[in-house]
Amino acid sequence: MAMGRPREFDVDKALDLALQVFWSKGYEGASIADLTETMGITKPSLYAAFGNKEELFRKALDKYVDGPGGYFQVALAKPNIRAVVEHMLYESADAVTGPDHPPGCLAVQGALTCGDAAESIKQELVARRAKGEQDLRERFERAIAEGELPEGSDAADLAAYLSAILQGMAVQAAGGTTREQVRKIAEMALRTWPPPPDLATV
Amino acid sequence: MAMGRPREFDVDKALDLALQVFWSKGYEGASIADLTETMGITKPSLYAAFGNKEELFRKALDKYVDGPGGYFQVALAKPNIRAVVEHMLYESADAVTGPDHPPGCLAVQGALTCGDAAESIKQELVARRAKGEQDLRERFERAIAEGELPEGSDAADLAAYLSAILQGMAVQAAGGTTREQVRKIAEMALRTWPPPPDLATV
DNA sequence: CCAATTTCCTACCGATCGTTAGATAAGTGA
DNA sequence: TCACTTATCTAACGATCGGTAGGAAATTGG
Structure with missing residues (x-):
């Protein structure tokens, strides 16, 4: 042949x-x-x-996703929820400010908005981000089941909250914020972790 | 004539x-x-x-900026720092999910990345976001001077942290997250506010 | 009514967009 | 060596990009 x-x-x-x-x-x-x-x-x-x-x-x-963005799945696999969140925040801070590649996160800035022709790409990225948040939610559900989080904690809310912080760090990085400054954001988020459940809704 | x-x-x-x-x-x-x-x-x-x-x-x-994004300056003018942050988070949650306009924030999604031709627009947006963060920082500095925040609080770090959360909410909204869900992110951020200073660096 | 000014619309500009013909070159198997 | 297959290149495709001539239409002041 x-x-x-x-x-x-x-x-x-x-x-x-x-x-x-x-x-x-x-x-x-x-x-x-x-x-x-x-x-x-x-x-x-x-x-x-x-x-x-x-x-x-x-x-x-x-x-x-399974190169520079691979830290996400690595973090999810950590044995306890504190380690998951720590790893997720710190590794993300470093990933979005890595010196050997563009700043920010492809899943965020690949097509946050776009013209009609790129609509399906935008939707793909929306779906990927949603999948990441869903994975996070499932990990939080497990942690709640294992008693690792305060009673009344809502896994979906925690996942949305952490996702927003990660995405916010990506936006900051895309705008040129330094690694040190983005790391500080991660540290502050971690300092307040976990957010207590809303007692009014329990 | x-x-x-x-x-x-x-x-x-x-x-x-x-x-x-x-x-x-x-x-x-x-x-x-x-x-x-x-x-x-x-x-x-x-x-x-x-x-x-x-x-x-x-x-x-x-x-x-002085229409749909006007809530930012309104929030800055609140008399105490708690009210500033509350207003900023809640109004932002509503602004990025307003039913009468596109979701998200123009300053974030107008040109987070772009080709060479739009580089100056991207830089303009970077500068606008930095200005917002700077305004926030100055407001935190005042709050610290007035004893409204825990001793050792860093105004720049607080501003970066809050900015990241606001931008993260904007990304979530741009991806179609509902107003209710984005509001929950705001509530969770507020529930942990203010993040305590890093005692290790004091 | 007429000159001056400004906006209106149609039609077009060159450049770039993503994509592809069509010819040639470089390899494999017989 | 020769057919076959696949990659290479130059050159082009139609569509759209941002932007503009050029002339008709609508107003004002004289």
């Missing part, structure tokens, strides 16, 4: 470079010309290897 | 409609065609009245 001409670039490396571009410019802000230039390949090579811009973004997002 | 043909549309109303478009699609995602269609005017009318896309955005942003 004929194998054809071998590819002259490393698909995985090229995808990683595409990730950097999407990460710093967002889905809409990253043009195909931006991407091919950074990836060091021509447009037809990009399309042959990755389909189209949308598919390329989705592949880059997958790579992000 | 000849006065010329009178304008057939209300500039202020048109600007408000442009604001809605930028708010929901972001600076890059909002095309001139989107804008003119929503504003009910033609392209030459838009350019004659507002200069260009960038100027239009800046004018819409000004309108946003």
Whole structure:
């Protein structure tokens, strides 16, 4: 069987470079010309290897989630809830201000708003963030069942609250806030953790 | 002196409609065609009245800041720091989930990331957010001077922390989170307020 | 009524958008 | 060597991007 001409670039490396571009410019802000230039390949090579811009973004997002964004699942797997939240906050602070990649979080800034053409990408990111919050909620439910959190604690509320803090740190980082300052946000959130349940609703 | 043909549309109303478009699609995602269609005017009318896309955005942003975003300054003016933070959190929760306008916050989602052409708009938004945080910091400094916050409290850290929570709520809202859920985030943040100073650094 | 001024609209500008033909080059298997 | 397959490149596609000429229409002051 004929194998054809071998590819002259490393698909995985090229995808990683595409990730950097999407990460710093967002889905809409990253043009195909931006991407091919950074990836060091021509447009037809990009399309042959990755389909189209949308598919390329989705592949880059997958790579992000279990690469730079992998700390999230690592944190979820910690044995006690305090460790989960600590890890989540500290690692997130470092992740959104990492010196070797763009600041912020791809899942937040990839397409927080967009034109009609990118609507499905925006929805994908909404769904990913919701999934992360849902995972967090389930982890909190377990912690509540195991008596690790104050009686009356609401897992869904805790998950929404922590998600908001993480996303807020990502926005700060995207705006150029330093690692040290973002770490302080994480520390302050942790200093008040866990938020007591609303006694009025118990 | 000849006065010329009178304008057939209300500039202020048109600007408000442009604001809605930028708010929901972001600076890059909002095309001139989107804008003119929503504003009910033609392209030459838009350019004659507002200069260009960038100027239009800046004018819409000004309108946003002292319209839908006006709660921020209102909160800052509250007489005690508890009222400032309460108002800031609750009004923000309602503002980013208002039923009569797009969800989220223009200063966050207008251009969190973008291509090269929109870089100056992104920087403008970064500066606006930084200004808000700075205002907050000054308000906390005053509160500390007046003995309203625990000894050792750091005004800059408190401002960064609260800013992050507000921005996190905006991200949540942009993703479709309901008003009730965002309000719960505000309530939880308030329940733990104020975060105690880090005793290790005192 | 006429000149001056300003807004209106249609039609278009060059540049860039994402995407793809079509030809050529480089490899494999027979 | 020759067919086959796949990657490479240049060059282009139609659509849309932000922005603008140029002329008709509507107002004012004379």
